Amino acid sequence: MEKRKDGFLIDRNDNQKDYLFGIRPIMEAFNADQQIDKILVNKELKGDLLKELLGTAREKKIPVTKVPESKLNRITRKNHQGVVAYISSIAYASLDNVVDGCYTSGVAPLILMLDRVTDVRNFGAIARTAEVAGVHAIVIPEKSSAQINSDAVKTSAGALNFIPVSRERNLYYALKDLKKSGLNVVGVTEKTDRAMYEADLTLPTVLVVGSEEDGISEELMELCDEFVKIPVMGKIESLNVSVATGIVIYEAVRQRNKPA
Secondary structure, three states: EOOOOOEEOOOOOOOOOOEEHHHHHHHHHHHHOOOOEEEEEEEOOOOHHHHHHHHHHHHOOOOEEEEHHHHHHHHOOOOOOOOOEEEEEOOOHHHHHHHHHEEEEOOOOEEEEEEEOOOHHHHHHHHHHHHHHHOOOOEEEOOOOOOOHHHHHOOOOOOOOOOOOOEEHHHHHHHHHHHHHOOOOEEOOOOOOOOEHOOOOOOOOOEEEEEOEEEEHHHHHHHOOOEOOOOOOOOOOOOOHHHHHHHHHHHHHHOOOOOO
């Protein structure tokens, strides 16, 4: 355990993940506008101070998950008092501001939405490619997404310090809002015969990418305006999600940079 310059207690484990623990230190972090990724709470815990913490977390749109005490004990052996908070390594961006900024600058937005991509290294690799390629923002859900910790930042080669990341409570409604803002929603999936070259990615575009296990969720599939896939010529039928995402992103770059 170490004490930071701002007085907060941090438990730093072998994976270099940072935690705050205890209700009052986490409340102090709220007051100092510390970026919190998510909070784990002992499901048996009660009390007025906890209610205050949960209320503030709701106001700040910080995900809270109730877990058995044994899970908290596995995270830290210190006296966590039933509450552990993961410190975010980045500040999250407003998706509306990103899109408005693109339109104001006369640029067609290129947004990447990641649906349940939970592997930290895949997420970091995707962020690195997206930043290099000029993607305007990455959109992730509050839950069922890779934690943006020091491992993710390291895997991204620091790209997560530069590319805007928007964390949305519900991707379905976020995608509906993007459609209302004039963005074309392109689902990247193997469940189509249409190659990525056939889509017009010069338009204001949201690329939706799903998990390696399940692909894009059904509710997001319903909102897609079109679907594309990466042509496969070999015997292996699929690519790693970070590689696949990079290929589609660079097809958008190719189209957007074609000579007039």
